[in-house]
Amino acid sequence: MTFKLGPRAISAGYRLASFDQIGSTNSEAMARAHTGERGPMWFVTTEQIAGRGRRQRAWIAPRGNLAASVLETLNVAPATAATLGFAAGLAQASALRAVAGSASVAFSLKWPNDVLAGPAKLCGILLEAEVQPDGRLAVVVGMGTNIVGAPEGTPTPATSLKALGLEISAEELFTALSDSWAECQAIWDQGRGFGEIRRRWLALAAGLGQPVAVRTGSATVSGIFDTIDDTGCMIVQTSTGNRVPISAGDVHFGVAASARAG
Numbered sequence: 001m002t003f004k005l006g007p008r009a010i011s012a013g014y015r016l017a018s019f020d021q022i023g024s025t026n027s028e029a030m031a032r033a034h035t036g037e038r039g040p041m042w043f044v045t046t047e048q049i050a051g052r053g054r055r056q057r058a059w060i061a062p063r064g065n066l067a068a069s070v071l072e073t074l075n076v077a078p079a080t081a082a083t084l085g086f087a088a089g090l091a092q093a094s095a096l097r098a099v100a101g102s103a104s105v106a107f108s109l110k111w112p113n114d115v116l117a118g119p120a121k122l123c124g125i126l127l128e129a130e131v132q133p134d135g136r137l138a139v140v141v142g143m144g145t146n147i148v149g150a151p152e153g154t155p156t157p158a159t160s161l162k163a164l165g166l167e168i169s170a171e172e173l174f175t176a177l178s179d180s181w182a183e184c185q186a187i188w189d190q191g192r193g194f195g196e197i198r199r200r201w202l203a204l205a206a207g208l209g210q211p212v213a214v215r216t217g218s219a220t221v222s223g224i225f226d227t228i229d230d231t232g233c234m235i236v237q238t239s240t241g242n243r244v245p246i247s248a249g250d251v252h253f254g255v256a257a258s259a260r261a262g
Contacts, residue, residue, distance in 0.1 A: 015039075029142075083232045128142070
């Protein structure tokens, strides 16, 4: 089976480059941007050997998993482009629901950029951006999904579609993802539609209204996960009643959250 774009993605003008094996789809996408590629274009593989996640953590995709990156060129500020990650989470969840069919798997979105199946991480998302000579922003959104295997010993337990009993190929999921991305990116609309993206994201948010601890560098903020604001920051309501905005951090949910984050 080969990778194919879905009909909505084709209609929206997306193109596709697929690889049998590659170091990093994100790196390939940004390298193409450096040589004048402006997208919109997908870069996909079922075997990624030098991928990376947030904070330069390794993200290795064994053969059979899906590593997919989409290159978009946008006329927006970097802070606005960062909210595209929430559209990516929605697109991932939508694609997963489409291919899972009637399977009783609960997919949810963990701030800022993971997709969960039950309590375990199934997908990770990484955004990278560089200003181009014409002043526009080349944005690469990388999405890695555990299809046949998941890493062990990770801070958040991970799972795969196979472990969930879902026999779905990387190629099948990608076709659905290319279409759901085209839809969510159109709703996002250069950041103008983030209000609707935010509403839909919160409807699938993991841990909303529950105890949370967020580690930001050497500090930990604990409280209740209240919402995300119109910039994508997590708002944590502390025991003193303060509502603290957090732009980045490692999130732990539940009554033992503080102990795990510490």
